[in-house]
Amino acid sequence: MANDISVHRLDLGYFVRPAVETGGPRPRVEPVLAYLVRHDHGLILFDTGIGAADAETEAHYRPRRRALPEALSAAGVAVADIFLVVNCHLHFDHCGGNPLLGGRPILVQGVELATARGGDYTFEELVDFPGARYEELDGEAEIWPGVHVLPTPGHTDGHQSLVVRQSDGTVILAGQAHDFATEFGSDQLARRAALDGVAQPLPPYRPWLDRLTDFDPRRVLFAHDCAVWEPAGG
Numbered sequence: 001m002a003n004d005i006s007v008h009r010l011d012l013g014y015f016v017r018p019a020v021e022t023g024g025p026r027p028r029v030e031p032v033l034a035y036l037v038r039h040d041h042g043l044i045l046f047d048t049g050i051g052a053a054d055a056e057t058e059a060h061y062r063p064r065r066r067a068l069p070e071a072l073s074a075a076g077v078a079v080a081d082i083f084l085v086v087n088c089h090l091h092f093d094h095c096g097g098n099p100l101l102g103g104r105p106i107l108v109q110g111v112e113l114a115t116a117r118g119g120d121y122t123f124e125e126l127v128d129f130p131g132a133r134y135e136e137l138d139g140e141a142e143i144w145p146g147v148h149v150l151p152t153p154g155h156t157d158g159h160q161s162l163v164v165r166q167s168d169g170t171v172i173l174a175g176q177a178h179d180f181a182t183e184f185g186s187d188q189l190a191r192r193a194a195l196d197g198v199a200q201p202l203p204p205y206r207p208w209l210d211r212l213t214d215f216d217p218r219r220v221l222f223a224h225d226c227a228v229w230e231p232a233g234g
Helices: 055-061 068-074 110-117 181-195 209-214
Strands: 006-017 028-039 042-046 082-086 105-109 133-137 141-144 147-151 160-166 169-173 217-221
Touching: 006 055, 006 068, 006 160, 028 068, 028 160, 105 110, 110 133, 181 209
Parallel strands: 042 082, 082 105, 105 133, 169 217
Antiparallel strands: 006 028, 028 042, 141 147, 147 160, 160 169
16 A cells, blocks of 8 residues: 555745744744645645634734645646545644635544634634534544554644655654754654663653654654655665
């Protein structure tokens, strides 16, 4: 089955993260990336881009959107071809195209959906829209052969990543589990140092990295970074 699985990155625009959120003196422009997974069972879309927002949010982030149908068309498919949607989480820059996909199953952690519906989190019209069809998960699940959903909380309590086993190695679609490939690499090294028995103090690392490492990832891809993490050994 792994021979039949491929991953294609989609450019869905960008936004400007203000300096107050970057931890530095300057704003930062960040891409918004989604991923199309081709599988014998059908097409999976991991995240759907930047949704409509209120005037305050638009002014704060200054997003520039690339329409989901346009991005899919460039990959040779149409919105109607998508069989299954997986959102890493339900902030407006990750689930913005969901209303275009009414009727398709949307896989999300139950805690994430409950938080999104609790208010002051996202825009409700991006969550509950005509044809919205959620399949709530409670933890890890193999959704199709060779494709696993893995909880990766941190950015949000209900954040999840997608594990895709390809013939040339496992690809992790990490969403916003880490903002950048360098942050993921730093966490991996912190874990390695801890396992090697390096004396404290050491930086902490996210505990779900233990489970993620079980999949022996060859590449890790992110929602807001075009860089790809690969193990140092190649």
